[in-house]
Amino acid sequence: MLLLHRQRHALPKWRWCRAAALFSTSPPTGGSKKDDGAPPPPVGASANSPSILRHERVDASTRGLGQVIFLNSIDSGRVILGSLALGDPTLAAFAALGTVTATSTAQAIGLDKSAWKDGLWGYNGALVGCAASAFGPSYLPWVALSTIAGAAATPVISASLKSAMSIPQWTFSFNIVALTSLLRTKPLLKGANGEGEEIATISTGFADVALAPLHGISQIFVVDSAVTGAGILGGIYLYSPQLAAHALGGSITGSLVGIMLGADLSQVGMGLWGYNSCLTSLAVGTFYVHSRQTMVLSASGAAATGALFGAMQTLFGDYGAPCLTLPFCFVASACYLLDGHIPGLTLAAEPHSPEKNAPK
Numbered sequence: 001m002l003l004l005h006r007q008r009h010a011l012p013k014w015r016w017c018r019a020a021a022l023f024s025t026s027p028p029t030g031g032s033k034k035d036d037g038a039p040p041p042p043v044g045a046s047a048n049s050p051s052i053l054r055h056e057r058v059d060a061s062t063r064g065l066g067q068v069i070f071l072n073s074i075d076s077g078r079v080i081l082g083s084l085a086l087g088d089p090t091l092a093a094f095a096a097l098g099t100v101t102a103t104s105t106a107q108a109i110g111l112d113k114s115a116w117k118d119g120l121w122g123y124n125g126a127l128v129g130c131a132a133s134a135f136g137p138s139y140l141p142w143v144a145l146s147t148i149a150g151a152a153a154t155p156v157i158s159a160s161l162k163s164a165m166s167i168p169q170w171t172f173s174f175n176i177v178a179l180t181s182l183l184r185t186k187p188l189l190k191g192a193n194g195e196g197e198e199i200a201t202i203s204t205g206f207a208d209v210a211l212a213p214l215h216g217i218s219q220i221f222v223v224d225s226a227v228t229g230a231g232i233l234g235g236i237y238l239y240s241p242q243l244a245a246h247a248l249g250g251s252i253t254g255s256l257v258g259i260m261l262g263a264d265l266s267q268v269g270m271g272l273w274g275y276n277s278c279l280t281s282l283a284v285g286t287f288y289v290h291s292r293q294t295m296v297l298s299a300s301g302a303a304a305t306g307a308l309f310g311a312m313q314t315l316f317g318d319y320g321a322p323c324l325t326l327p328f329c330f331v332a333s334a335c336y337l338l339d340g341h342i343p344g345l346t347l348a349a350e351p352h353s354p355e356k357n358a359p360k
Contacts, residue, residue, distance in 0.1 A: 056117065057103060064099040064122025068171075069220060069236060069247070069279070070286040072118050072352075076235040080221075083231025087223040090140075091133040094147050095221065098129025101151035111159055124158060124174040125151030127221070131178045131324070134222040135187040150177045167336050168287070170329045171279075178324055186320025208269035209255075216251035216274020220325075224270050236282075240353035243285050250274075250281025250302040257306030276309045277302035279328040284335055290354040293344030297335055305331040 059074055066077035084092035102125025106116050115121060128150040136143045157173040214229030221232075237244040254277025258268045267273060284298040305327050312323040339347045348357040 057100070057107065060107075060117050060119050061096070061100045061103045061122055063117075063119025064103055065095065065119070065126050066235070066239070067119040067123035068126055069232070070243070070282050071236065071239045073239050076239045077119070079235035079238060080232055083218075083228045083235065084221055084223060086231060087218060087225030087228030088133070091130055091221070091223060094129035094133040094143060095126045096129070097144065098132075098147050098151040099123065099126035101125055101148050102128075102154050105152045106155040109156070111155055121155040121158065124154035124171060124177070127171060127174040127325075128154060128177055130222040131174075131182070135182055135185070135322070146181070150181070153177050167333050168283075170283070170332055171325045172329055175324050175326055175329065179321060182321040182324075183319055188317055188322065189320035204265040204269045209259075209265060212255040212268050212271055213248055213251040213274055215269065215271025216255060216278055217247060217271070219271040219275035220279060229271070240285075240355055242290070242354035243282065246281040246285035246298050246354070247278050249299065250305075251278040253277050253281070253299055253302035254306035254309070257303050258310065261307070261310050263310065272313075273306055273309060276325060276328040276331075277305040279325060280305040280332050280335065283328075283332040285354050286357075287336060287347055287351045288339075289346045289348050289357045289359050291344045291346075291359065293342060294354075297338065297345060301331055301335045304334075 062074045062077035062081070063072055064077070065080050066073050068080070071077070071080075081092060081096060084095055099119075099122040103116065103119070103122035105125075106121030111121055129147045132143050132146040132150065136146050154173045154177055157176055158169055161169045161172055211226040214226040214233065215224060216229070217232050218225050218229035221228075233244055233248060236247050251271070251274035254274040255268050255271075257277070258273030259265070263273060280301045281298040284294060284301055288294040288297065308331060309323065309327040312327050316323040336347070338345055346359075351357065
C-alpha cells in the first residue's frame, strides 16, 4: 500500500510516515565527555543554583537530540537541530519542545542523573515532537499539547522498559506513545481526521533516487530533505567519521532493498526505505567492537531491516498508521543478541563509535 504524505501548515513539500531513534539500557560512557562544545557554567554559581540547573537542562536536552542517532554530543545535537530547521522549521521547534519536555520530566521525577546528563531520557521525546508535527492536527497549539503530553510519558515508559529488558531500549518508548495515538487517528487514510489528505503523484528520476540515502537519513526525524540529511550526516561525521559511513551505508542498503523488492520509486526517493536501515547500521557501529564481522552485520542488518519495513509498512498502512521505527527496533535487537554467538562479533564494554570501540 502506498504511504500517504500530508501537506501541513502550508508547507509545499511532502512529509513521511516515520521518525525514529534509540538507546541503551545504560549510557555509553565513552561518549560522555563534557568538553564537546558545552559552555562553562556561570562563575561563582553554586551547584544547585537556578543558573546551573538551567545550564545543565539545556545541555542534556541538546544531547537528547543527538542521542536519537547515538551521538552523545552537544555539538552534534546543535548541528542536528539546525539541519532540521533548514528542512522544516516548525518540526524543528516541536522536536526541541519534545526533548526539553522529556528531559525536564525525567529531572522532576528523579530518574538516573547520569543518564539524564547524557540525554538518554530526552531522545524519545524529540521523536514524539517530530511525529506530532508530521501527523498531528493542523492547529499548532494542539500539536504543542500533544508533544508535551506524549514526550512527558516517554521517560516513564523508558524507566519501566529498563527494568524489563536485557537489551537496549532503542526507540520502543517513542513507538508506544506515538502509535497509541496514530492507530486511533489513522493519519494515512484519506479523510480519516476530517482534514482531507491527498495522494502524491510524483515523477521520480535518477537524481531523486540518487539522493534517496540522504533523504533516508533525514526521515529518521520525519523530514523529507536531502539538505537536512546532509547536515545530519555532517553532525554524525563530526562525532565519528566511521559511524557516518555506517549511517550512509545503511541508508543506501535500505534504498537498494526497496528497489529490488519493486517498491514505488517515489517512496524510495523520499527516503522511506532508508531510515530504519540507517538506524540499524548506526546501532551496530555504536554497540559492537569494530571488526570485519561488524561491518558485515551492519550491512546485512540494514538489508533485513529494509525487508521488514516493506512488510510492516503494508500491515500498518492497512490501519492508516506508519510503522515508525519498529523495523529498526526489532532487527537491532536481533543484531544485539548475536553477541557471543559468532566469532568476531563482540559488544563494546563502553559503547561509543567504531573508532573508540576498536579492539585493544
